Every structure is written in C-alpha cells, then in structure tokens.
Amino acid sequence: MKDVISSCPIEEAMRVLSGRWPTLLLYYLKDGTKRFSDLRRDNPTVSHRILALELRKLEEAGIVRRTAHAGYPLRVDYDLTAAGLKLVPLIDALGDWWEDTEDDRAGGVSSTAETRLVAAE
Amino acid sequence: MKDVISSCPIEEAMRVLSGRWPTLLLYYLKDGTKRFSDLRRDNPTVSHRILALELRKLEEAGIVRRTAHAGYPLRVDYDLTAAGLKLVPLIDALGDWWEDTEDDRAGGVSSTAETRLVAAE
C-alpha cells in the first residue's frame, strides 16, 4: 500500500537507504571499486541473495554503478556514481553523530528517566 | 537474528533511523514540541500503533523525550533531546542530497545504461 507520491525528499531518500545493508555497502564501496565477492568478504553476514538484491536496488537508485566484464569466470565490478560519492560524507557524519552523542543519548529509559511525568496545571 | 555487536557506528545509527518513520518524525519534531495527535495529523498514513512504537524506539535511543502530563484527558508531549537536535541538520542534508543529485541519479536502468558491459582484457 505504498503511497503514490511522497513529495518529501527525505522520505524518498530513506526508501533507498533504509535497512541494514545500503549504508554499509556504501561505506565499503567508498574505498573504490569492489567485486561481488569482495563485498561478501567485507560483510560476511549478508546473504548471497540479499547482497545481489541490495546492489540492484542501489544501482537502480543511481548510487552504484555495475560493470560486468565479459568472459569467464564471471566478473562484475561495483563502484559509486557521482551521487553515491556525494552521499559518503553524509554517512560518515551519521557515524560521527552516533559516537559524539553517545553520552547524550545515555542509557535510554533505565538510568536517566527519559519519560517525565508532569502534574496538570 | 540481530548480531550481538556491530562495532560500526553507522550500523548502530541506522538500526535506530532505519525504516520509513524515524526520519519523518524527526523532521516534524524539529519544529518544536508536538503531541501524539499532532504527529498523527502531520503524517496521517502512520497507524497509531506504529506511531507509538516508533516514538518509544526513538525515546529509548535517547533522541526523543516523552513528557506525560498527569490527569485526563491524557496528554503527552514529545520533543527532541540534544542528540536529536544535532541529528536534524544531517537529515536535512540527506533531503538536499536527494534533490541535488536528481539529475545525476537519472532514470536508473531504463534510460541511461547504468550497467556497463566491458570486454575482458
């Protein structure tokens, strides 16, 4: 039941970047060109199938470029498009944010009472 | 089957921000304090159950603060914590990135051939 139009760029961007793998793949691809098997080694927990699907999704979104070399054994390279390259610093910033705000986010509900109870006026 | 430790801040950050709603809620909360019903109005497609769950998740992550006012009718306010406020510019940047790279991302596979075929050397 996906809405027809979102009109919100954030929502559209997240439609591509949401999930566990997209940002990680971007992270590994920023080092340069990688092959399918390289990416599997970089992240051994992703299944064969999901890696292929995620890469397709990123390719269709114009973030990753796929280059298939003719001949056998099969060989396919993946690297970032211009859009993908521009995205890298944002993802890095996200990681920095997570680390920088570690003390601020604290222990959630347990230690610091996040939820406050206020008397009605 | 979530792995025990990720050690990667990007992965951890995405564990919280992944999905359709978290970034949108952050986006609406940046205007200031909102109530549950305000957020439902801002985004009518989210169900009340999911909204409650997502807000709890963000609260536990230390990004959103929940303030329950005693008395009836029930009243609960939500606003951003310091960590949440620091995250806002990043989310905005993500939206900008999506818009700025629109031409670059092009039409995906259909028009521009994203997948290249290269002869073996």
Add this chain to the structure above:
DNA sequence: TGTAAATTACGCACTATTCTGTAACCAGGG
C-alpha cells in the same frame, strides 16, 4: 439531573504485507 458521548494516548489481539535467509540451480572454462 441523569445519562450518553466525546476526548487522548495508548495496549492488545489478529491479520496483512514485506523482508530476509536457505537451498538449489544456471552459465562455461579450468
């Protein structure tokens, strides 16, 4: 004055949809 209904922020149970993973199979040369 009595009673019914609305309000707000959920929780719970159930269903529907989507995501993720496993296993098997394909291609053609070594």
Add this chain to the structure above:
DNA sequence: CCCTGGTTACAGAATAGTGCGTAATTTACA
C-alpha cells in the same frame, strides 16, 4: 568437480495496519 555472479522457489521472521478496550473528565441534550 570447482569457480563466478546471479536467479528462482520456498520458509520463516520482522514489520505494518485494523479494530476494540480503557482511563477520568468534560460537554451535549432531553
């Protein structure tokens, strides 16, 4: 047989939505 990159079929897990119930007070209305 193996290697590579990828697809399909199927199974199970995670996620999302619907509808009902609940609390104490206020308002609606005969």
